[in-house]
Amino acid sequence: MLQPFEHWDLALKYRLLFPVLSHFPRYIAYRLASLYGKWECARQKEMAEQIAHQMSRAIPGESAAQYRQWTDYFYGLQQREILDTWRYPHLRTVEQVAKTIEVRNFQQVLEARRDGRPMIFAGAHLGRFWMLGVTTAAYGIATGALARDDEERNTWGLAGPEYRYRKLKLSRLRACYRGDFLMPGAANMRPLLEALRRQPFAILLDVPYAKGSAGLVSVPFFGREAFFPEGTIKLAKKTGALIQPFCVEEHRHGLILDFLPAHEAGALPADESMALLVADIERRIRLNPGRWWQWPALPMFWGEV
Numbered sequence: 400m401l402q403p404f405e406h407w408d409l410a411l412k413y414r415l416l417f418p419v420l421s422h423f424p425r426y427i428a429y430r431l432a433s434l435y436g437k438w439e440c441a442r443q444k445e446m447a448e449q450i451a452h453q454m455s456r457a458i459p460g461e462s463a464a465q466y467r468q469w470t471d472y473f474y475g476l477q478q479r480e481i482l483d484t485w486r487y488p489h490l491r492t493v494e495q496v497a498k499t500i501e502v503r504n505f506q507q508v509l510e511a512r513r514d515g516r517p518m519i520f521a522g523a524h525l526g527r528f529w530m531l532g533v534t535t536a537a538y539g540i541a542t543g544a545l546a547r548d549d550e551e552r553n554t555w556g557l558a559g560p561e562y563r564y565r566k567l568k569l570s571r572l573r574a575c576y577r578g579d580f581l582m583p584g585a586a587n588m589r590p591l592l593e594a595l596r597r598q599p600f601a602i603l604l605d606v607p608y609a610k611g612s613a614g615l616v617s618v619p620f621f622g623r624e625a626f627f628p629e630g631t632i633k634l635a636k637k638t639g640a641l642i643q644p645f646c647v648e649e650h651r652h653g654l655i656l657d658f659l660p661a662h663e664a665g666a667l668p669a670d671e672s673m674a675l676l677v678a679d680i681e682r683r684i685r686l687n688p689g690r691w692w693q694w695p696a697l698p699m700f701w702g703e704v
Contacts, residue, residue: 454469517599525683578600
């Protein structure tokens with residue numbers, strides 16, 4: 400349970416601080432959000448040390464200063480992504496998006512859409528990943544997404560200010576993506592199949608589940624056996640969908656949305672397909688470990704909990 404100070408801190412953050420920051424010039428606003436992330440990192444010392452510890456387990460041999468630098472980036476990234484929530488309404492057209500986001504290798508997406516192929520945009524909790532559908536929709540491709548947050552009820556028992564912020568974020572993302580948002584689960588399988596035939600769907604592959612959960616496959620991840628859900632591969636095989644990996648990179652002048660070589664899931668067994676996709680996720684994490692959101696969940700991926 401949050402202490403009263405923490406509750407009011409969240410309320411001020413979401414109702415005052417970040418809405419005000421969103422009116423600053425973009426570079427200044429995101430710089431201030433990054434500084435707020437440094438304060439969060441210092442305030443959450445125990446969690447920050449745990450994140451650095453998980454980084455050191457996966458990528459051993461670096462200096463303590465290097466792990467601290469990656470952890471600082473981790474916290475800054477989270478605050479920049481929060482600030483995005485107030486920028487989404489201003490990223491609805493090609494002209495608006497192009498000022499912030501550079502798109503690479505988009506032609507392969509357009510060609511697949513012209514051929515009528517169902518498509519799964521397969522990503523990971525890397526960087527400001529939600530900008531995928533904001534960008535594709537602005538370029539005329541309405542995009543759906545699987546989202547674990549529920550707008551109707553507080554499924555995860557979040558503090559009131561946090562829950563209200565999540566609802567606002569999902570509402571604005573839904574408006575930007577212009578596609579269906581569904582929660583994972585067997586109950587939504589039929590709606591997902593129907594939606595995938597109408598529009599590309601964004602699905603994140605690095606969702607942690609406890610070892611022994613149904614539908615997990617074992618693949619190598621940072622030198623150890625890890626467990627990832629195979630649902631995306633099964634869905635691609637069932638619908639004939641092309642799996643289109645993507646990543647959203649930060650750079651000084653904005654973002655880069657890069658579409659990587661597409662993956663044909665039907666050609667390989669599920670575990671081999673997933674191993675290829677996870678190997679690419681690991682490669683991208685190693686380029687900048689601080690931009691992976693799931694470091695606290697690494698023990699779950701490794702089957703330790």
